[in-house]
Amino acid sequence: MPKSSSRIIMLADCQSFYASVEKRAHPEYANKPLVVAGDPARRSGIILAACPLAKSYGVTTAERLGEALAKCPDLVVIRPRMEEYIRVSLQITEILQSYTDLVEPYSIDEQHLDVTGSLKLFGSPEDIARSIQQRVMQQTGVYIRVGISSSKVVSKMACDIFAKKNDTGIFTLPQEDLPSVLWPRPVHQMFMVGSRMTRHLYRMGIHTIGDLANTPLSKLTARWGVNGEVLWRIARGIDNSPVMPGTYTHQKGIGHQMTLPRDYHTWEEIKIVLLELSELVCQRSRSKGLMGSVVSVGCRGADFDMPTGFSRQMKISDPTNITDEVYKAACSLFLRHWDGFPIRSLGVSLTDLSPDTTYQLTWFDGREKKRELEKTTDDLKRKFGDTAIMRASSLMAAGQAKDRSHKIGGHYK
Amino acid sequence: MTKKLQGNGLFESSRMMLPEHREAYLQHQQRIERRIRPELDSQVIEHIERILSQSLDGGARITLTLWNESEDKKLSGKVIQFDSIRGRIRFESVISRTWIPFNQIIGASAEDES
Numbered sequence: 001m002p003k004s005s006s007r008i009i010m011l012a013d014c015q016s017f018y019a020s021v022e023k024r025a026h027p028e029y030a031n032k033p034l035v036v037a038g039d040p041a042r043r044s045g046i047i048l049a050a051c052p053l054a055k056s057y058g059v060t061t062a063e064r065l066g067e068a069l070a071k072c073p074d075l076v077v078i079r080p081r082m083e084e085y086i087r088v089s090l091q092i093t094e095i096l097q098s099y100t101d102l103v104e105p106y107s108i109d110e111q112h113l114d115v116t117g118s119l120k121l122f123g124s125p126e127d128i129a130r131s132i133q134q135r136v137m138q139q140t141g142v143y144i145r146v147g148i149s150s151s152k153v154v155s156k157m158a159c160d161i162f163a164k165k166n167d168t169g170i171f172t173l174p175q176e177d178l179p180s181v182l183w184p185r186p187v188h189q190m191f192m193v194g195s196r197m198t199r200h201l202y203r204m205g206i207h208t209i210g211d212l213a214n215t216p217l218s219k220l221t222a223r224w225g226v227n228g229e230v231l232w233r234i235a236r237g238i239d240n241s242p243v244m245p246g247t248y249t250h251q252k253g254i255g256h257q258m259t260l261p262r263d264y265h266t267w268e269e270i271k272i273v274l275l276e277l278s279e280l281v282c283q284r285s286r287s288k289g290l291m292g293s294v295v296s297v298g299c300r301g302a303d304f305d306m307p308t309g310f311s312r313q314m315k316i317s318d319p320t321n322i323t324d325e326v327y328k329a330a331c332s333l334f335l336r337h338w339d340g341f342p343i344r345s346l347g348v349s350l351t352d353l354s355p356d357t358t359y360q361l362t363w364f365d366g367r368e369k370k371r372e373l374e375k376t377t378d379d380l381k382r383k384f385g386d387t388a389i390m391r392a393s394s395l396m397a398a399g400q401a402k403d404r405s406h407k408i409g410g411h412y413k
Numbered sequence: 414m415t416k417k418l419q420g421n422g423l424f425e426s427s428r429m430m431l432p433e434h435r436e437a438y439l440q441h442q443q444r445i446e447r448r449i450r451p452e453l454d455s456q457v458i459e460h461i462e463r464i465l466s467q468s469l470d471g472g473a474r475i476t477l478t479l480w481n482e483s484e485d486k487k488l489s490g491k492v493i494q495f496d497s498i499r500g501r502i503r504f505e506s507v508i509s510r511t512w513i514p515f516n517q518i519i520g521a522s523a524e525d526e527s
Contacts, residue, residue: 086433086437090441105430242420244421
């Protein structure tokens, strides 16, 4: 293990990512305020990203399109293209990988990189950051902000709190500068502190990141356990997390969740969606050559102020990736725990995964036949698209398969 | 038990990755990492040999899995000639006849008649 202070870690963050990609794709809007919104046809759609020009009118992300249009009637509204954003994000990953093989995406618009071993080749950390900024701008039109330090946690704060606000978009925050630079900052700006945590901390008399760093650890762990220690360590910049390109290879579970277009009240409607979700989960498991032996089902009601819903799991007798079997388990779980309240979001997942190359043969259940059938439908979908072959139930009003096949993360592909 | 204090736990538990992004990233990583040719078990080699000779003798259509640096390829057709001196087979698919070196073949299966 190298000494933590000897590493050079960066966080590269994309400014207004979706909006920047769209601005590059539509040069005619270069000098116009532009937003990417969930569903441009509906004023209730949510703003997913706003370009700096739109933000200067007071438009913010996550507000409703109607509110944004009230502030800025000339707003150019674009519908999201998630596949394109994923492609550009990977294009940026590839640029970062030309400086070091240690690159780890944290979200679609943030990636960590460890350039400790690259300094001899590419110059000082700031040189590398500037070079990254230039290349990403040239090739994708996206402006990158870079936080630099000796750990992932501090590089993230260097980026969020400082690099996003300065003129160069680059900020170096060495570990020894934390007391003078980071600690005077208000605690709500710290990584992993949300609005609820801020309120709790305020009540304890903790207002700055420095207050938190100087609070006895025992006081924080007594209140929040491990999470208290996590906060204390972040405030002090104690973090040995490696930049791990392979972090996504070991998969714990395969799950799908969807938010329904309206409340579903009846079992007849809900079970159609449960089948679609089971199918998606199993299809992905099969394509990865995995089976799972624990099925979980989760759901949530429509009224977020009065939360209803549950998340339960059960172990099934034999590991499986056969849709029927997962569906059967999901149904029995759901019926056992559903209180009859309307449902707005539903999810199914398969965990405790094992390779599907070896499995127990069972008698009398026609598993081999199902396996062959599903292999064939998977091949059809891979070749001709997800809607090439569907269950008839998905054509009912409650079915979501067709709509979902046009979307990623609930937004248009 | 939470693993936020160990390894990469803090970032693995807090990151926001779309499943589709994750899949695309994994594919991207696979592309840049050089693939290694699998070592075949002697039983697998025996199995492949059996399928190949069945096809040569009886003209059965079979599917070969061929190793390639970027990704495995599947090819279906039948074996029409063995060239053991040069270590290759002549293979006839619907579109063409080609020579395939033995060491490229990492799997073979008989095509189901059903």
